[in-house]
Every structure is written in structure tokens, then in C-alpha cells.
Amino acid sequence: MHPLKPAQREGLEWLSDKPRAIYAAGCGLGKTRTTIEDFLWHRLCGDCKRMFVLAPKNAAYMTWPAQIKQWAPELKVNMLNDTWEWDDSDVIVLHYNRVKKLVDFIRATKFWPCDYVVLDEVTCARNPKAVRMTQLAPILQQANFVRGLTGTPRSKSEADLYGMMQAVFQDKNPFGQTQYMFTKRYFDTGYKGWDMNLLPGAKEQIWGLVQDKVLCQKTSEYLDLPDISYVDIEVPLGKELMADYKVLKKKLFLELKGGGKVNAASAGVLVNKLLQFTSGKIFEAIPHPTKEGKMSRKVNFIHDKKTEALLNIKARPLLVMKNFSHTEIPSAVDLDPSHEADWNAGKIPLAIGHPAGIGIGVNLQAGGCNLCWHTQTWSLIDKIQAEARLWRTGQTEPVTVYRLLCPGTVDEAITLALDEHEEGQDALMTALSFTRDM
DSSP, rough: OOOOHHHHHHHHHHHOOEEEEEEEEETTSSSHHHHHHHOOOOOOTTOOOOOEEEEEEIIIIHHHHHHEEEEEOOOOOHHHHHHHHHHOOEEEEEEEGGHHHHHHHHHHHOOOSEEEEEEGGGGGGGOOOOOHHHHHHHHHHHHSSEEEEEOOOOOOOTHHOOOOOOOOEEGGOOOOOOOOOHHHEEEOGGGGOOEEEOOOOOHHHHHHHHHEEEEEEOOOHHHHOOOOOEEEEOOOHHHHHHHHHHHHHHHSSSEESSOEEEOSSSSHHHHHHHHHHTTTTEEEEEEEESTTTOOEEEEEEOHHHHHHHHTTTOOOSSEEEEETOOOOOOTEOOOGGGGGGHTTTTOOOOEEEEHHHHHHHOOTTTTOEEEEEOOOOOOOHHHHHHTTTTSSSSSOOOOEEEEEEESSSHHHHHHHHHHHHHHHHHHHHHHHHHHHHH
């Protein structure tokens, strides 16, 4: 058995006397193992009997079973996604998409065996009004221990903290029992409540309320990782395409050269359509061919400029991240968790995938050190998790991240916004990691 690493020892000691806590540790620091050790300790003390893990799909199916087998093989695991039967297992694992079925199952069996609950990637619970969170509330309230795990406690802004704290602490949420009062107390919501700007001094007040409830560990404090660098590659659209882009941006409507029509019903939809435009293909809503009253999606080709730019990148192996299902790269393998071994063995020179499919629970650092964002993502979680597939413990080479950006478009706006979110995330992690020694 390998001894605990410094971050894990610190995490275990910090968690030991806390019934409820959020453990925010960077990728590669071993949140999963620390939590397993914490459960084993409390079970040995007689404080709990069974652990329930709620996790994103890949982590539920791959990471947790593998980590338990490695670090606590004596524990019996029930993949409830597959069995839907109660048994004498020590650990029950489920992914977030099956919460409704879980609640129905509990109601039907009138039984709930778990008193130690783990919300892996607790950012999935950041919306307290989501149906799955309201359904989970009774389970979370009666648990003896609740652990929220994440590497990105501030995925967009401090506003995200309310939902995560509510999920873990329930009626002991340090921000109060209503999101409305939290928002009113700390944010200027602007015209019609559309903005979320922190009031003067609010950031420090928020951090002060959570500093004894959230343990933040920055990867850079514990791991000696290789350098990571970003290379932005400009992909000009050209005059004609840029003119079409500006028409769509201004009028929220565009007649395509191939005969299709694209409508953006709102500003939010428009941003997504503009991002599709720069990616090279755009969805068009059309009547479903067989289902009356239903709509389907037609993919319209716009350009292949990003694909050409990507293929000119000579670095191999190259892991490509896409944002839309319609993105295809010639000769690239559509990467999913089943390809992990082949990638790490160097058998796949060019691979493409979506962060949601391979961003959590998949280790790809042995197979390469080059990643390319074909299309930018708005999600800081997706960005950090996707890049951490390569930039993590075990990586022996400097990591290079290529970003394909069309100048003067939404690509640049997203990159700027993500950089700002990441700075805020880093500031929160730094502040809370500093206060643990005070």
C-alpha cells in the first residue's frame, strides 16, 4: 500500500472532525483516495456504515470503482446504475443523471442504507433549484457525513458557491436558507437582475464565511508539474465569411449560401450560433421528417478553415477538444474512455473528443503532451478538466495547448472571459489555501 501524499494527509486530517465539508483540491492531488480513507476512518470509529457516491458519468463508471479497488479492495461496490438492487455492499455508486430514478427507487423500497454521502464534482449541484437537488435534499439532510469534492469551487463567480454550500450543508448553509437573500446581500444584479456584480467588500465577506468549511489545495503547491504553455493560432475568416458573420450577429438571422436559414431567438442562442459559425458548421432547425410537430437539426457546412489550421499543427500525438458534435477531423479517432489504453500506448496519433466525454476520470498523460481547442468552451470546468487529462502527475514533457481563434469574433471574447474566470478561481483557491494556516 502506497503511503498518503502530503496533500492527502493534510486533507484527511482536515476532514476528520467535520461532518460536512467541501474538499476543493486541484487535479492530481488525490481527492478520491483521501475521501476513501476518510470513509474508512469514520467507519472504523463506528460513525458510519456505508458510503454513497454521486458522480459525473465517467467518474462513476470508471474512476471510483478503480480507485476503490486500488486503495480499499476489501470494500464491496454496488454500481447502482446497473443493478438497481440493495445488497450488502459497502459503497454504492451512481451518476448524476440517474437521481430521479434513485429517488423513485428509495420511495418504492422504503429503504436508504447510506450515512456517508459524497458529491463528486459538487459543481454539478451548484443550482439549488434544479429538480435533482430538491429531490436529493431529504437524503443529504439525514446523512451523518457529506463531502463535496471539486477542483473548481469558483467555476464562473462567487455566485456559484451558494448552491454548492446548500447541497453539502443544507439547513446549516452559512449563506442562509434562500439564494435570493444571498444574492441581495452580496451582489448588484443590475437591470432586471441580469447581472451578478459583487458589491464592495462582498468577496472578502463570502470567503470569510466559507474558510472553515472549504479546504482548497492548489496543484502548484504540492506537485512539481511540467510547464504548460498556450499557443493561439489565428484563423482569419476572410472578407466574405466575416460579412456573413456580422449579418448574423447584427440581425440574429442569416440566409446561408446553400439555401438554409439560421435564426437566433435570443442573445444566448446567438452566441452559440456565432460559435458554431466560427467552428465551420452551423445547426439549422427544420421540421422532423417523420414526427409531426417536432423539429430536428440540419448541419450546414460554412467553412473548413479551422480544420485546415489544425492539420497544419505538426505536433503528434495531438488531442483535439471540440464543442459541437458536428466537428470532424480527417483521420482522427473519436476518443472515449474505451480508447484510454490505446492512447496511452502511443497508438493514436490524432484524437478528438468533447470535454464532457473525456474530461473527468480519464488519464491520458502517458500518451502525449499536445492538446488543441478546435472550438472554445464557455465552461471553466471543462477547460480545466480537459487540459488536466495531459497536464497532471505522470506527465514527463512540457504541455502545449493550441487554441484556434477567428480574429474579431466570439472566439476571442470567450478566451478573454475564460482567462478572467480562471484568475478569479485562482484567487479564491489562493485565499482559502492561505487561511488554512492562519
